[in-house]
Amino acid sequence: MKLKLFIALLLASTTTFAQEVKLAATPPMGWMSWNIMSENPNEKDIKEMADAMVASGMVKAGYHYIFLDDCWQGGRDNKNNIIADAKKFPSGIKSLADYLHSKGMKLGIYSDAAPLTCGGFTASFNFENQDAKTFAYWGIDYLKYDYCNAPEDVATAKIRYGKMAQALRKSGREILLGICEWGPREPWNWGAEVGGQSWRTTYDIRDKWNDTEGKGGVGIYNVVDKNAELAKYSGPGKWNDGDMLVAGLHGVKGPSSAYNGKGCTQAEYQSQMSLYSMLNSPLYASCDIRKMDDEARTIFTNEEVVALNQDALGKQAERKIKNDVWDIFVRPLANGDYAIAILNKAASTQNAKINFADLGLADKYEIRDLWQHKVTGKGNKWAGQVAAHETKVFRLKKI
Incomplete structure (x- = not known):
């Protein structure tokens, strides 16, 4: 009897692991709205960005996701279902997801493991199952789950992320979970265990090479140096996330310019792409694809470098x-x-x-x-x- 129970448990855990690997067998690739749209993500600009990703060759190169970051929310309806801001997304999120899917793309969305997001908008704490079902109905493919306004201890983070992971698995749709607690609680130690497919390893990256003074604003090399020590935690279905690619920003005013983010050289932008690919970080651009220069396009669409990031072995350098x-x-x-x-x-x-x-x-x-x-x-x-x-x-x- 004990042997049968052991085999059943083993098969269950193997099935779960196979499902998780299937969700992110290679690191996700796409574009993130935050650096360009910040507090004003909207349907028109997101659709234009998707069109530009197709036209630029980025989708062909593997950048299939658009990650809709914070500030899309419009509160909850009279049944407590989370809703989008009707002015920013007049056609609704489901319509946007359908639009991306028709182009062979996927839609990621944002929430937070607390009552309010980093931007002060409606989040998912205590509404995990309901929001997961809503996301599934909309056709969401990925959830970036932030950690603003949440307790600092590790135990609570594991519980809150685990609860959302379970809700996503029960939602009826395969939705990746990106853990975004920025590294203080060392999510590489527990992220996969609670059901995440990736985890941010540092605070938000800025448009600069390196922060040497410790005054804030993580640079490219700060992330590389951190992720270089985490190789044993990375593999198919579980990735060390270095945050956004900053190529093409060139010091543009916005979140990426904070903490002296004045821009990088071409060599530095190219190095981020090279090293993130070697280290198996998810790759998500953050400049305005509609007007990016040839230098940024060349960096993003180097298929030989992308092939390292997407290599089936999934072994981090x-x-x-x-x-x-x-x-x-x-x-x-x-x-x-x-x-x-x-x-x-x-x-x-x-x-x-x-x-x-x-x-x-x-x-x-x-x-x-x-x-x-x-x-x-x-x-x-x-x-x-x-x-x-x-x-x-x-x-x-x-x-």
């Missing part, structure tokens, strides 16, 4: 070397290849000489540069110049 100048990452890929990323953290161009054996790669390889889109050498080492805050990314094929 490990940082093999970290010193004052270099961070060097290595990750295995599903077809037996390896990817390496070489980041120059210095403020000036540096000469690199990398022996692959020092990274644990003992064979000889064909070396393909994923930004130049060509094979640049063969052997067991690489040497070359790396510009300030640039990241070289290579795919190594054994020969």
